[in-house]
Amino acid sequence: MNTPKLETRRLILRKFSESDIAHLYLILKDKEVNTFLPWYPLKSIEEANAFFQERYAADYAKPQAYAYAICLKSDNVPIGYIKVDMDDGHDLGYGLSRAFWHQGIATEAGKAVVEQVKRDGLPYITATHDVNNPHSGSVMKRLGMKYQYSYEEQWQPKDILVTFRMYQLNFNGDEDWVYQKYWDNSNVHFIETNV
Secondary structure (H helix, E strand, O other): OEEOOOOOOOOEEEOOHHHHHHHHHHOOOHHHHHHOOOOOOOOOOHHHHHHHHHHHHHOOOOOEEEEEEEOOOOOOOEEEEEEEEOOOOOEEEEEEEEEOOOOOOOHHHHHHHHHHHHOOOOOOEEEEEEEHHHHHHHHHHHOEEEEEEEEEEEOOOOOOEEEEEEEEEEEOOOOOOOOHHHHOOOOOOOOOOOO
């Protein structure tokens, strides 16, 4: 199952195509949108094309992938992205153009993707957010994800020290199992209270 098209009340979640590269560029060149993303703001359409080839076309060539453009039903134009990686972390990530923040769009898209990966048999998903970006953590909570632990990482390529919070949602019935890789890879890790 490779990125099946999904629809919600307001949204179409579909594959990015080469005709979307200009829209992808608009999303990823914004410095404020980029603050908490794991790459630098894009500087050109050429960079956006390379990003599409590396991050989307490559995923779409795999047998199983969940890498979506978030589009409004009204015009089917990408306003953000949401994906679940197929490595052992099954990391959920998302980003949205600033004009669409605080409207419940990331949560609406996230619920549809969570239901799809659950139907398709993924045993769990994880997601992390910078402690300075609590809005992202709020989305994770609204998706039913549970806070597990926090850890420090010298984040690349930006080379800044970040404290991340890790959330997880298990689909296999084992509510107590926690994905430990981020904990194990960090020398500084801890469990916060009142998260």
